[in-house]
Amino acid sequence: MFNFDELTKAVVNGDSDASPELTKKALQAGIPATEILDKGLLPGMELIGKQFEKGEAFFPELLAAANTMKAAVALLKPELSKSKVPPAGKYIIGTVEGDAHDIGKNIVKMMLEQNGWEVTDLGTDVPAEKFCSAIEKGRFDILGLSALLTITMPAMDDVIKALKAAGLRNKVKVMVGGAPITQSFADQIGADAYAKDAVEAAKKAKSLVRR
Amino acid sequence: MSKEERLGKETGVFQSHRHFWNNSPRTVLRTGPGRSGADPLRVRISDENIKGEFTPEMVDVEKLVNDIARTYQDLPLLNGDVFQCISFAGVVPWMEAIIGCHIYSLGKGGASMVANPANIEPSDLPQHLRSLLDNLNENAWFKKLSDGYQALAEVLGAKFPIANTLMRGPGDMVGALLSHENFVGLMLKPAVNKDFLNELLGLCAKIYIKTAKMQLEHSKEFKGGYCNGWGLWAPGLNVRHQDDEIALLSPKLYNEFFLPYDIQEANAFDYSTFGMHSGVMSLYNWRDFAKKTNFSAFEVALDPNGPTVENLMPTLLGMNSKKPLILVISNAEQAKVVEKHVGDFPGSILYNEVSRS
Numbered sequence: 267m268f269n270f271d272e273l274t275k276a277v278v279n280g281d282s283d284a285s286p287e288l289t290k291k292a293l294q295a296g297i298p299a300t301e302i303l304d305k306g307l308l309p310g311m312e313l314i315g316k317q318f319e320k321g322e323a324f325f326p327e328l329l330a331a332a333n334t335m336k337a338a339v340a341l342l343k344p345e346l347s348k349s350k351v352p353p354a355g356k357y358i359i360g361t362v363e364g365d366a367h368d369i370g371k372n373i374v375k376m377m378l379e380q381n382g383w384e385v386t387d388l389g390t391d392v393p394a395e396k397f398c399s400a401i402e403k404g405r406f407d408i409l410g411l412s413a414l415l416t417i418t419m420p421a422m423d424d425v426i427k428a429l430k431a432a433g434l435r436n437k438v439k440v441m442v443g444g445a446p447i448t449q450s451f452a453d454q455i456g457a458d459a460y461a462k463d464a465v466e467a468a469k470k471a472k473s474l475v476r477r
Numbered sequence: 478m479s480k481e482e483r484l485g486k487e488t489g490v491f492q493s494h495r496h497f498w499n500n501s502p503r504t505v506l507r508t509g510p511g512r513s514g515a516d517p518l519r520v521r522i523s524d525e526n527i528k529g530e531f532t533p534e535m536v537d538v539e540k541l542v543n544d545i546a547r548t549y550q551d552l553p554l555l556n557g558d559v560f561q562c563i564s565f566a567g568v569v570p571w572m573e574a575i576i577g578c579h580i581y582s583l584g585k586g587g588a589s590m591v592a593n594p595a596n597i598e599p600s601d602l603p604q605h606l607r608s609l610l611d612n613l614n615e616n617a618w619f620k621k622l623s624d625g626y627q628a629l630a631e632v633l634g635a636k637f638p639i640a641n642t643l644m645r646g647p648g649d650m651v652g653a654l655l656s657h658e659n660f661v662g663l664m665l666k667p668a669v670n671k672d673f674l675n676e677l678l679g680l681c682a683k684i685y686i687k688t689a690k691m692q693l694e695h696s697k698e699f700k701g702g703y704c705n706g707w708g709l710w711a712p713g714l715n716v717r718h719q720d721d722e723i724a725l726l727s728p729k730l731y732n733e734f735f736l737p738y739d740i741q742e743a744n745a746f747d748y749s750t751f752g753m754h755s756g757v758m759s760l761y762n763w764r765d766f767a768k769k770t771n772f773s774a775f776e777v778a779l780d781p782n783g784p785t786v787e788n789l790m791p792t793l794l795g796m797n798s799k800k801p802l803i804l805v806i807s808n809a810e811q812a813k814v815v816e817k818h819v820g821d822f823p824g825s826i827l828y829n830e831v832s833r834s
Contacts, residue, residue, distance in 0.1 A: 280665070324727035324758055329658070330665050364583045366591035369657045369725070390591075391583060415589055416807075445756050446807075448781045462782050 268292050270306040273338075277310025278317075280330025282337055289338040299345035303382075307335050311380050315465040325373070328464070335380045353384040355475045358400055358438075359410035360388035362421035367414035370444055370464075374410060377464040378471060394421070394428035401434050407475050410467065411457075413444040422447075423455040439474045443467060486555065491700065493558060494710045497825040498748060498773055500801045504825030508708065509557035511829060517544035519568040519589075528584030533574075533617040536566060542628040549637060557830060559708030560638050560699075565625035565692075567643040567706075572685060573653040574618040577605065592653040602654060603673070606680035613687055622688070626695035638704035639696035641689055641716050647681035647738045648722035661725050664734055674734060682738040686745045689716050705750055707776075707803060707827060713747025717776070724759040731762045736769060743771040750803060755789055756780025763792070767799040776803035779811050786814040790821070797824045804828040 268291065276284035285307075292302045314331040317323035339346075357378050361371050368390045375385050388400060401409060409429075411422045422442050429435040439458040442451075452460035459474055461467035496504040518541055521527070527535070545563060552561050573592030574580045582590050597605050613619050622642065629639055645653075651674070652660045663670040693703055693714055702712040709715070720739075723731060743749050751772045753759045766772065775796050779786060786793075796802055801824055806812045812831050819826070 321758070321761075324730075324761070325725045326661055326665055326727050326730055329661055333662075364585075364589070366581060366583055366589075366593075372658060417589065443782075445754070445780050445782055451781075 268295050268297055270302075270309075273302070273306030274310040274313065277307055277331050277334050277338070278314050280327060280334050282330070282334045285334040285338045286341055289341045293341065293345070298349070299342040300349060300351055302342060303339070303346070307338055308381070311335055311377075315377075315468065318463075318465050328373075329376070332376045332380045339380075354382035354472065355384070355407040356386070356405060357383045357408045357410060357471060358386045358388065358397075358404070358406040359412070360392035360397060361390040361412045361414075362418055362425060363391055363393045364421055365413050365415050365418035366390040367412075367444075370414060371410075371412040373464040374412070374443065374461075374467045377468045381468045381472070383468075383471065394425045397425050398428050398432045398434055401429065401438050402432065406438050408439045408441055408471055410471075411440065411442045413442075413447065416446045419444075419446055419451065422457070426455055426457065441467065441470060441474065490555060490558065490560070491710060495712070497709060497801050497827060498711055500797075500799075500824035502823060502825075503820070504801075505819055505822075506558040506709075506825070506827040508559050508827065508829045509555075509561075515548045516566070516568055517541060517548060518566045522568065522582055522590075523585050526585035527582050529582060531569070531580040531582040531590055533621040536569070536621050536625070538621065538624045538628050541566060541625070542632050545629065546632050549633065554637065556708055559827070560704050560710060562638040562640045562704040562706070562708045563629060563633055564640045564642045564706055565622065565629050569642075570645065570653070571618065571622055571642055572645050572650050572681075572688065575613075575616055575622075575688060576609065576650055576654060576681065576684060578653045594656045595654050597654075599655060599673075603676045603680065606677065606684065610680055610683055610687070613684065619688065619691070623691055623695065626692045630695050630697050634697035638699035638708070638710065639692075640704050640706045640708075641692050643706065644685065644689060644716075644719070646718050646720035646742065647678045647685055648720040648726075648735050650681040650685065651677045652722040652725075657722065657725060660722070661730075664726070664730050667733065671733075675737075678734060678738050682741050686742060689746070690714070703748075705748070707750070709750075709803075709827065711748035711773075714745075715748040716746050717750045717752060718742055718772075719752040721754065721759070723762060724754065728761050728765070732765060736762075736765065739766065739772070740770050743773075748773045750774040750776050752776040752778065754778045754780050754783070756783030760792055763796050767796070772800070774801040774803060776805065778805040779807055781807050781811075786811050786818075790818055794821060794823065797822045797826060799824075801825045801827075806831050 273288045314323055318328050375387055378385050413419050441459040442457045443461045449460045459470045461470050570592045577595035578592035580590055702710050703715040704710045705715045705717045749772050755777055806829055815828055
């Protein structure tokens with residue numbers, strides 16, 4: 267019988283040798299890819315996320331776990347695509363105009379992807395019109411806006427206003443985050459959610475699409 | 478205020494700054510209003526919407542120094558309990574620029590610049606940095622900064638103290654060269670990459686120290702000492718250091734990769750302040766930092782999205798029991814809490830004035 271706990275532990279420990287090895291074993295044992303994902307890999311990401319929130323794990327451990335998970339998911343991909351498992355949701359993300367910081371955005375993207383989201387990344391210094399145009403053309407559940415500078419925070423408000431003006435506000439939920447951002451700022455500009463870090467972003471994204 | 482009264486006040490300020498560096502109990506200093514918004518280069522970038530690749534030729538030293546002189550001409554020497562001090566073009570990420578990163582200006586609204594990784598093969602980076610270190614005076618960005626400091630000292634040095642520009646340390650420099658995620662990814666495999674990363678960090682630390690000392694050499698001594706960017710005077714070489722990359726490390730990786738170079742930097746100057754953020758995980762290292770380095774003071778930027786000031790108080794008090802502490806307050810709410818606890822700090826603190834609106 268396959269031991270899912272070992273696979274979970276491999277993800278938590280960022281063990282990039284053990285995780286693909288155990289995933290291969292599970293596939294060879296005939297365990298469906300979705301079960302390997304749900305019982306072995308995702309609980310590992312959840313656990314490391316909890317440790318991160320408590321300050322017991324740091325960014326390098328989070329990154330190592332995500333890379334480990336990525337290597338294992340690559341092995342599951344052929345099976346997953348056969349079973350047509352839908353993504354957790356579609357997320358579009360970018361750093362607002364005037365701000366070219368991308369590390370926070372990239373960490374959020376990484377966490378979302380490892381939690382089953384299909385993520386479209388518009389990059390940094392993204393004008394409001396570009397967000398609107400992408401949302402008009404595509405189908406996304408959530409728009410994530412990132413800013414690191416106090417002076418670029420107002421650009422988040424500009425994006426939300428532009429979405430309203432283009433009649434697109436109801437098409438997508440808006441989540442905001444970044445060093446100067448707070449819940450009260452998110453409320454003030456009418457965002458649907460605020461996340462203080464990447465782990466919280468993945469959690470809140472899940473709850474936003476459940477509503 | 479008469480000349481005698483002003484002189485008396487200034488003498489008192491020197492004394493209070495000495496108390497600050499000694500972490501004398503209950504020394505509380507407050508700055509006056511911040512002047513970062515008055516940086517003429519930042520203003521020009523915003524007004525003229527200068528967007529895209531930013532090169533050293535785009536910094537006109539003479540014009541910029543004249544603009545700085547105009548901005549400061551009517552200001553008094555003191556700004557609250559600290560000196561009004563001047564630095565050159567803090568909006569430019571100088572250290573990343575000097576080591577070869579591409580500097581990108583964000584133009585109107587952003588009025589900021591970012592450093593993108595250099596177009597250099599990682600395996601060629603050690604040789605690139607070695608050669609740069611040997612020929613630092615030939616580097617276009619270094620020369621521009623050097624010219625800027627000479628001109629600044631000539632025009633304003635007699636009136637105001639001159640401080641180092643905003644400088645990011647070796648961790649941020651290597652992170653910018655390699656891209657931050659790659660840097661952390663490489664650190665996660667120390668068996669393969671430790672020597673390579675240590676060589677890059679060591680070379681960047683040397684470039685950093687040389688660049689900081691160059692600025693101090695050009696700046697005229699001010700009453701037998703120097704001021705840092707906070708306007709805090711000290712009777713010796715005085716710099717402010719910042720390495721935001723720490724937020725991407727763990728205590729283990731910090732001790733393995735960053736600490737040796739923090740020790741080198743602290744030893745290179747008589748007085749040094751280490752800037753950290755509260756909103757990202759960068760305060761974890763303060764105990765090791767206080768114990769193992771000669772840094773003179775901590776600075777903590779109280780990020781609005783970080784833990785509340787109330788929740789941070791035990792950490793801040795612990796830090797202050799070891800070193801003087803500068804608190805960078807972001808909003809009126811934080812200011813209220815800091816003021817409520819001001820008597821609890823065991824050592825010396827400095828904090829900034831924020832708008833109460």
